[in-house]
Amino acid sequence: MAKAKRQDPKREALAQDGALNPHPEAVRDALFAGNPFFDPNDLLQVRYEMVRRHKVDGLSISDVAENFGVSRPTFYKSRNALEIAGLSGLLPRQRGPKGGHKISAEVLAFIVELKAGRPEVTAQQCLDAIETRFGFKPHRRSLERALAGKKKRLNPAI
Template structure:
């Protein structure tokens, strides 16, 4: 018999591993609504059982999507992810960009040269210069963040 503390610890582990189901109330499969083993908050378990049901022929993709509280495209994506990557394919990837992909070392060097020649130029004035020189459209705040990271990196490693 699990306690509230056990449940809380499990939720914390699921959050840390990005496998906490944000919509457990949408899971309507009978295995997850009765009993203690199947946990609708465990996203990996929900995804695996959904894919397993489809693979064993117990339901169509549309039926499985309905029972497990996801869209049909999500169910299709999970079936494909499992086929291609096994259980690891069902683990959610990190969300959002993986870094500043537009701001290259050349752009940072350009900014440094502009600032050496003209003093401390702000990001709002630099963005149009960068677009004219490199053909890259940036948001001023994104440039500010990249410049702050570059400056921090320089301070940590030295000149």
């Protein structure tokens, strides 16, 4: 029986933290080829060294991008993120919306209170009440999703 292949614990930790470089083979910079300290699997280290090679060592952006296996726009994005947010700016972030942005907790509490007092109120009446009270009218489906999520949080059996 063949032995199970043991995973590299550092790679596992990087993957768990979202900092595993998806293309370590594309990193061809001399630092990463000849020094065990530099790990092409560590996305944060790769991005930092990429920016540092340009700023400190004076390599051109085109050469740096090629050596680190990224596009020039990716280099610019990394450089700007490092300047604005420091090292944490180089970590990957979830793309797209992070949650509902119109149906806030305040709006949701208002609707729950409204429905508690008048259970027969329709979705359209709720939307009209939101527009009157808060000055905007969310989509009907957004309201339905927010209320469904609220029910699940209140009653885990649902």
